Amino acid sequence: MMMKRLAVENPLLLITPSEAEAVSREVLARVSANGKATVNVAHHVTVRTRFANNKTPTMESEDTLDIRLVVNLDGKAAIGGTSRTDTEGLVELVRTTEEAARANEKDSIETGEDLAPPATFADPRIYFDASVNAGASKFQGDVARNAAARAAAAGLIAAGTVEVTAGFLLVMNSAGFRGHTRNTYGEFAMTARTKDGKGSGWAWAGGEDFSHVDPEVVVERSVDLCQRSDKPVAVEPGRYTVILEPEAVAQLMATVTGDPTRFMSAFLADEGVTAYSKKEGGNKIGLKMADERVEILYDPEDPDLPFSPLNDDGSLFSRTHWFERGILTNLAWDPWYASRHNRKPLGNPLGRAKLDIAGSKQTLEQMIASTKRGIWVHHFTAVAPLNDRTLLLTGVTRDGTFLIENGKVAKAIKNLRFNESPFFFLNKLDAFGPSGRASANWAAPRLKVHDFEFTSLSDAV
């Protein structure tokens, strides 16, 4: 691969492994002799350009450096953080963290007691010079100006964001584990609106390798959706067959492995507070919760959603199914909770996961052609759980909602609020496409689902 020279002052410049290791060694050297410690050095730099009203008002960079220490002193533990890398700052980090640990109870949960043993791992390809180059302000300014010019030429008003992040993580512990990783991620999203505010279209593309993100495709798609969604008419809320674009599926699925299930925590499921809790107590592992073709999994090597196997406690992620043949097969086991249940700890990589559905795939055209009456959804707004126990969600469609009649896209319709749970619609599958990248953290297919419940109409565009 040809290495492009970095722009002279590209802000996407990460701390080097040797700099991070020096910081980490200094922290470990200062931890008390009886201490078991894990140190993280995490560094993220983002360059972002936002434009709106066909203008480019702001470009910004955010540089976040975080030194994190988990220390366990004879069974008493605490966690500390600082942004400082100088000796004085690191001394302070160790002092305050150890003081907090000494004040703590023994056997607090999350003890930081079981240190990861030394291990090696290999990252998939997740760091790309093309993405680093996309952090250059000239490049981002051009993307924004071109998008705005295209929207203006079409008589529309555009707003959008182009954003690239480079990240670094080093993990070291007092048992000799040492590992580091770096990655890039970039995305471009645009919303085009008609001047009278009656039509709106949104499109997105993103991934670790920004050379696969084509801003022009995003611009054309949002402009096209906006034009076709203009002057929508109202349809009655109710149960409809829906075709959900992969990006919309990802918005709903993010709740399955994310915060509403507290990242699939086995502890919280057993505590009775998540969708994986049984009414009578205990969790739902082993229960069929979705259509038997449904697989939900993560895999660091998955080309659709690659990530580093390195977890911040030094444990390593490997291919794991949360759901297999529709059955809940795993929950996330924190080390402290796993040890109380004689289980192996199992991590959740920030909710990252893929929805894959086994069986023969359909194209969009096939899905539309076989629909007598249905609604085609591109994007939702504000997806939020109504009920953590059932994972019943609500949200409102936006940026391109269409009525399908007799196998054809008939007209643009006003937006609708839905009340649905992934564990309802994953049992109502009519058709599905291949899975692909659909958000920063999810890969998902286009879905066709029957009896998707819309509860009210919204005049919002």
Added chain:
Amino acid sequence: MPLTRRLFVRHATTAAAGLIGAPLLPSSWLAARHSADELLDGAAAPYDDADVRALAMRALDAARAAGAKYADVRINQSRLLLLSMNTGTIPADITFMLPAVSSRVTVGVRVVIDGAWGFAGGSTLTPEGVERFARYAAGFARDGRQRLPTAWEYAAAPVVPDGRWETPIETDPFTIPIAQYLQIYRDGMTEAKKIKEARCGAQVYWSKSDRLFASTEGSMIGQRIYESNPRVMAYSARPGDRRLFGYAEVELPSGGYGYETLAKANLKAEWPRAAQDAVRQAARPFKTAAIGRCDVVLGTRVMAALLRPTSRALELDRALGTKANESGTTFAMPPEDIVGHYQLGSKHVTITGDRSRPRATGTTGWDEEGVKPEEFTLVQDGTVVDFVTTRATAPALAAWYARQSMPVRSHGCAARTGRLQPILQLPNLTLKPGAGTTSLDDLVANIKQGYYVEDAYLSSDQQQLNVQVTASAAYEIVRGKLGAAVVDMGLQFTLPRFWQSLVALGGVGSAKLESISVDQSDPDRLEFVGACTVPALVRQLNVMSDGKEA
């Protein structure tokens, strides 16, 4: 000058790549709890330190040298203490999560060149670091600007050459050893867990932020902002479905408070009382809601939650389309057609904003654009009369302000500091109480058949128009009295319809200051603001039930 600081300076200038240089900080910014020492040696507050001020000036000089027409710089030293604990089945006794302590120093430089904004921020608080951020920001503004020059408008604000403001507290929570906090909570919880059917949890959150703001206009402002957000909870599983809980909290003040609030609290007595309350709640008969239109009384927490989408709809940047690709726009646009005309609600509805209410979480001496906040009215007797503004947005309403003989000025709603670019953020909000002495009970007594929603969370669309409320604590009202608890209840309405159907408000005696979350948790963000509300009676709302399971 303390020796340590000199060492930093030397270390910083020799750091190889300049990426991980040491911050240039006075020792008073270093230690988590050296306030006593500061007093002893007579050292000035950190934002008064000459070296930190010099660093801010250096950033501004670098921005000017790079061609900035205007520039500002923010430095934030934040400290955070988080503790959480609960009684649980596993292990059976009190469980403490790991105490978390953090200390971060960040800096950001914002510039304007040819009408375009650039911003760069990070944690490299060295002379080289701040100069680099200034250069980045200038490069961003240059490369992001329009091909044709654009006018740059920034509402005027008085220059504050030497501003100082601190949250008025009695005891800095960071002077108290962590062991003391744990002891207080352990003692309270030991009493609370004697109530066998209840489980208990608590979260301790203290933050302290030392900030310096400087601008090329000549302002230099130092602030120390404290925030406390404690939660002391008890819950009890309902027989028959252990996923449903009775829930109660010990009321501790949250907002601009110090350790004194905890020192005055009597957790040993109050926590068992909350636990008993939770057990009573769990034993209370419960039912699901009857679907249909109904009169509803909403408590102060729900009204506080509703002030969020209502005032979001009146964010001027949103109304100008700036957030169209992200969280969306608003039903209240274009702003020049809305202001002075739009009937948002009934005559009972008056909503004000401020960042100056004593003790509220969003309160500050100056905002992140150096503006002294003032109270302002968003909705007067049901009509929208203003928007939430910053210096960058306020000029869009110049014509309206001129007609009202008001100056074009920011309402001081710029938030986010340090490594993050300031944005327009919601201020503290107030729903004006009704005249008279109406209490919550009086409102409930007015209803033959309906519901009282005590607590809820809500979802609104990208124009803050269609809102769905999910009740987390609700009761039926039968002949003017509270009856059974209601589970899985929701409400759905459009926001203007809601405010237009509001027929009565509690009086000033029923007012309560709540905290609402407006941003993610991050030391450089404004996470909570205050919302002072009263209970309300709203006629004929659409009631839903959302308890179905797969």
